Amino acid sequence: xxxxxxxxxxxxxxxxxxxxxxxxxxxxxxxxxxxxxxxxxxxxxxxxxxxxxxxxxxxxxxxxxxxxxxxxxxxxxxxxxxxxxxxxxxxxxxxxxxxxxxxxxxxxxxxxxxxxxxxxxxxxxxxxxxxxxxxxxxxxxxxxxxxxxxxxxxxxxxxxxxxxxxxxxxx
Ligand SMILES: [Ca+2]
Numbered sequence: 001x002x003x004x005x006x007x008x009x010x011x012x013x014x015x016x017x018x019x020x021x022x023x024x025x026x027x028x029x030x031x032x033x034x035x036x037x038x039x040x041x042x043x044x045x046x047x048x049x050x051x052x053x054x055x056x057x058x059x060x061x062x063x064x065x066x067x068x069x070x071x072x073x074x075x076x077x078x079x080x081x082x083x084x085x086x087x088x089x090x091x092x093x094x095x096x097x098x099x100x101x102x103x104x105x106x107x108x109x110x111x112x113x114x115x116x117x118x119x120x121x122x123x124x125x126x127x128x129x130x131x132x133x134x135x136x137x138x139x140x141x142x143x144x145x146x147x148x149x150x151x152x153x154x155x156x157x158x159x160x161x162x163x164x165x166x167x168x169x170x171x
Contacts, residue, residue, distance in 0.1 A: 024152040026134065030055035030144035034091060034133040037152065041092060041126040046155040049090065049118045049134075055146035057086045057138055068148050069119045070137055077139040080115055087137040088118040088148055094130035123155075 028035045028051075041047070051068035058064035064071075070087030078085055096110040114127045118134070126132075134150055 022154050026150050026152060028088065028134045028136070028148045028150055030057070030086075030136050030146050030148075031141050032135070033139075033141050034135040037132045037134060039132040039152070041130060041132050043126055043128045045126045046123060047126070047132075048121070048123045048153045048155065049088075050121050050151045050153075051088045051118060051148045052120070053146065053148040055086065055136065055148060056144060057136075058143050059145040067120065068150075075138075078137045079135070079139065080117060080137050083117045083137050084119075085138055088120075088150065089135050089137050090116045090118050090124060091133040091135060092116075092126055092128060092130040093133065094128055118150075 024037065024039070026035065026037055054065055054067055056064045057066060057071070066086040068088040070084035073085045074081065074083075075085055080087075080089060083089070092114050093111045094113075096112055099108045099110060100106070101108045112128070112130075114130075116122075116124055116127075117137075118124070134148075136144065138144070
């Protein structure tokens with residue numbers, strides 16, 4: 001009996017770890033340019049992002065309030081010029097090298113960067129291996145307030161195959 005109990009708890013533990021690997025809920029504050037998700041992604045991996053919440057692009061201005069889709073507005077002050085101001089964005093950054101700035105003597109990270117639009121919900125295939133960040137489509141973030149709550153789910157076909165859980169999904 002004891003042995004079965006141990007198996008049960010081991011199984012539960014493994015399932016818990018997998019759930020943590022597959023799903024992450026993250027707060028993305030509007031006054032931070034890029035929030036680090038802590039996730040290292042691989043090329044070709046697919047993620048589903050679901051966001052909710054309201055932020056202000058200019059604290060105190062009622063016209064600055066927006067959801068993850070942003071405002072029906074485009075300005076010169078945003079990372080993705082063709083997308084709506086204040087929209088939720090994603091970024092993958094791959095470190096190329098670290099150089100020392102001759103003036104400040106500080107480390108300067110040389111990165112290859114790819115941005116993509118998310119909005120309220122989006123499934124995205126990662127363009128290359130790198131660190132995943134989330135942010136707001138606006139450059140002047142210091143006067144912002146509020147945050148989006150984002151659920152990040154990784155679609156992993158390999159994991160389903162390994163555990164045999166894939167077929168059980170609709171039970
Ligand atoms: Ca702003």
